[in-house]
Amino acid sequence: MATLKEKLLHEVSPGIVAEARSKVTIVGVGQVGMACAISILQSNIADDVTLIDVMEEKVKGEVMDLQHGSLFLKTSKITAAKDYSDTANSRLCIITAGVRQNEGESRLNLVQRNVEVFKNIIPNLTKYSPNSILLVVSNPVDILTYVAWKLSGFPSHRVLGSGTNLDSARFRFLMGEKLKINSTSVHGYIIGEHGDSSVPVWSGANVAGVNLQSINPEMEQQDPDGWKEIHKKVVDSAYEVIKLKGYTSWAIGLSVSSLTQSILKNLRTVNPVSTLVKDIHGITENVFLSLPCILGSPGVCGVLRQPLQQRESEQLRKSAATLWSIQKDLKL
Amino acid sequence: MMDLQHGSLFLRTPKIVADKDYSVTANSKLVVVTAGARQQEGESRLNLVQRNVNIFKFIIPNIVKYSPDCILLVVSNPVDILTYVAWKLSGFPRHRVIGSGCNLDSARFRYLMGERLNLHASSCHGWVVGEHGDSSVPVWSGVNVAGVSLKSLNPDMGTEKDKENWKEVHKQVVDSAYEVIKLKGYTSWAIGMSVADLAQTILKNLRKVHPVSTMVKGMHHISDEVFLSVPCVLSNSGISDVVNMTLKAEEEDQLKKSASTLWAIQKELQF
Numbered sequence: 001m002a003t004l005k006e007k008l009l010h011e012v013s014p015g016i017v018a019e020a021r022s023k024v025t026i027v028g029v030g031q032v033g034m035a036c037a038i039s040i041l042q043s044n045i046a047d048d049v050t051l052i053d054v055m056e057e058k059v060k061g062e063v064m065d066l067q068h069g070s071l072f073l074k075t076s077k078i079t080a081a082k083d084y085s086d087t088a089n090s091r092l093c094i095i096t097a098g099v100r101q102n103e104g105e106s107r108l109n110l111v112q113r114n115v116e117v118f119k120n121i122i123p124n125l126t127k128y129s130p131n132s133i134l135l136v137v138s139n140p141v142d143i144l145t146y147v148a149w150k151l152s153g154f155p156s157h158r159v160l161g162s163g164t165n166l167d168s169a170r171f172r173f174l175m176g177e178k179l180k181i182n183s184t185s186v187h188g189y190i191i192g193e194h195g196d197s198s199v200p201v202w203s204g205a206n207v208a209g210v211n212l213q214s215i216n217p218e219m220e221q222q223d224p225d226g227w228k229e230i231h232k233k234v235v236d237s238a239y240e241v242i243k244l245k246g247y248t249s250w251a252i253g254l255s256v257s258s259l260t261q262s263i264l265k266n267l268r269t270v271n272p273v274s275t276l277v278k279d280i281h282g283i284t285e286n287v288f289l290s291l292p293c294i295l296g297s298p299g300v301c302g303v304l305r306q307p308l309q310q311r312e313s314e315q316l317r318k319s320a321a322t323l324w325s326i327q328k329d330l331k332l
Numbered sequence: 333m334m335d336l337q338h339g340s341l342f343l344r345t346p347k348i349v350a351d352k353d354y355s356v357t358a359n360s361k362l363v364v365v366t367a368g369a370r371q372q373e374g375e376s377r378l379n380l381v382q383r384n385v386n387i388f389k390f391i392i393p394n395i396v397k398y399s400p401d402c403i404l405l406v407v408s409n410p411v412d413i414l415t416y417v418a419w420k421l422s423g424f425p426r427h428r429v430i431g432s433g434c435n436l437d438s439a440r441f442r443y444l445m446g447e448r449l450n451l452h453a454s455s456c457h458g459w460v461v462g463e464h465g466d467s468s469v470p471v472w473s474g475v476n477v478a479g480v481s482l483k484s485l486n487p488d489m490g491t492e493k494d495k496e497n498w499k500e501v502h503k504q505v506v507d508s509a510y511e512v513i514k515l516k517g518y519t520s521w522a523i524g525m526s527v528a529d530l531a532q533t534i535l536k537n538l539r540k541v542h543p544v545s546t547m548v549k550g551m552h553h554i555s556d557e558v559f560l561s562v563p564c565v566l567s568n569s570g571i572s573d574v575v576n577m578t579l580k581a582e583e584e585d586q587l588k589k590s591a592s593t594l595w596a597i598q599k600e601l602q603f
Contacts, residue, residue: 007486034521038521039342060516062515064512067522068439068440068521069526072439073525169340170338182346251339255339258341
């Protein structure tokens with residue numbers, strides 16, 4: 001007795017299972033993980049999005065809600081992983097899992113709590129997707145990217161942290177507001193630690209190639225227009241938003257989706273992400289900090305040789321030392 | 333707002349504003365109302381009514397004051413009743429007050445249909461109309477893929493006799509919200525995407541047909557002033573046309589029954 005499906009459809013390529021070629025796994029379905037998920041789904045860059053978390057019912061509910069929107073999406077497979085085997089053959093694994101920054105808590109305080117969480121996650125991810133790229137979002141991101149690198153045994157170009165990609169986006173948004181220009185037309189990089197000691201590279205800030213510092217030399221010193229204030233606002237951003245709404249989600253989700261697109265589509269765009277910076281700018285420790293990197297299918301394809309002022313590279317080295325002093329005491 | 337603004341680099345919406353004061357909403361082309369008390373686990377939509385009417389008594393006049401020419405899109409539940417409430421409180425002509433209605437139910441139906449047939453939801457066509465809730469009506473006669481009527485291939489479709497139990501698809505649609513609420517506490521993504529879909533059609537004057545909640549007095553032998561979802565042509569002036577569906581007697585009966593149920597509640601409301 002033929003089923004309706006058999007009556008309706010004449011199958012032409014039976015038994016051929018279409019393999020996912022751009023599978024993304026997202027670990028953690030909290031606010032950040034879900035914001036990443038919805039952004040990635042709506043930018044049509046993956047053909048399989050798999051979500052995994054220790055909270056089984058929550059993953060099921062979130063995935064069901066996303067699947068109900070399938071009509072409006074172009075991602076054919078959205079899965080709630082029952083265990084890590086469902087994450088197999090991912091091209092990119094995004095880790096957002098971890099304990100959340102509490103009001104007033106600095107990122108560095110989260111460390112050992114999140115290391116224990118990663119000891120569960122990373123070996124499982126690498127077991128099922130040994131050729132994938134790991135993108136760490138959980139804070140403190142620079143240290144946790146180092147932890148993910150160590151626990152995975154992956155070559156360093158396949159492990160990156162979302163780092164200051166978001167800080168730079170916030171920086172460009174705030175500068176755009178000040179100049180009344182769209183943020184995509186205002187260029188500026190924040191590098192180094194994603195956190196209190198991030199470094200704004202004022203020497204590179206420009207609009208249409210016009211260097212802002214060259215037309216406003218007091219920018220960093222006296223700073224009558226309050227430009228330095230912009231960097232402070234970026235550093236305080238997360239705390240501000242957390243104070244107001246309890247957590248941040250949208251901006252980080254959009255920023256991660258932008259990185260995902262560059263990797264999956266091998267765009268080779270330049271983004272400030274957290275990468276292994278040993279032997280760059282005079283750094284001697286095995287630490288991860290954000291520098292402008294070329295992102296593509298292999299992961300981090302290259303690092304831009306960004307000329308820095310003495311003060312800027314000193315700050316980087318100082319961050320590296322601070323991070324290393326925490327990292328060396330971690331039980332991995 | 334701040335969180336959204338921080339994502340500006342990745343977006344193409346230059347102005348994102350948040351405030352408590354309605355003056356910032358002035359000159360809106362479209363106002364989407366999602367405010368209101370949330371459905372609890374196991375709670376039916378109709379139970380929320382009076383709580384949400386009181387909230388609307390504050391919201392709607394404020395919106396109208398600052399955007400007297402806007403289109404109102406109501407999402408808060410029970411959506412059909414609250415769209416009626418918004419219509420009454422705003423004094424707007426009926427084509428400018430729309431309820432998100434069964435746009436989401438139909439999207440869920442098409443997704444589930446797609447799962448069964450292993451096809452993308454956008455190639456599966458099916459309309460769920462009437463009340464956005466327990467008594468929504470799946471129009472089985474219209475369910476098709478590439479114009480091929482599924483009911484013509486499976487005449488038992490939608491009945492108890494159906495060996496493939498396609499009726500279960502509609503049941504899953506009705507239970508969807510309760511299911512998701514039980515698992516994650518609320519629904520958000522699918523309804524958000526469905527509202528964005530409606531907003532796009534309206535703002536870009538696409539004249540696409542969507543099952544949304546509109547005033548159906550005079551259609552399908554309904555004599556009360558109730559709002560139910562029927563296929564509507566949406567444009568930048570709101571609802572420009574309604575598609576006359578050819579329904580089976582039982583389907584039309586169900587619509588009339590929903591209309592009576594809704595009217596019984598509506599006539600008791602304190603405005």
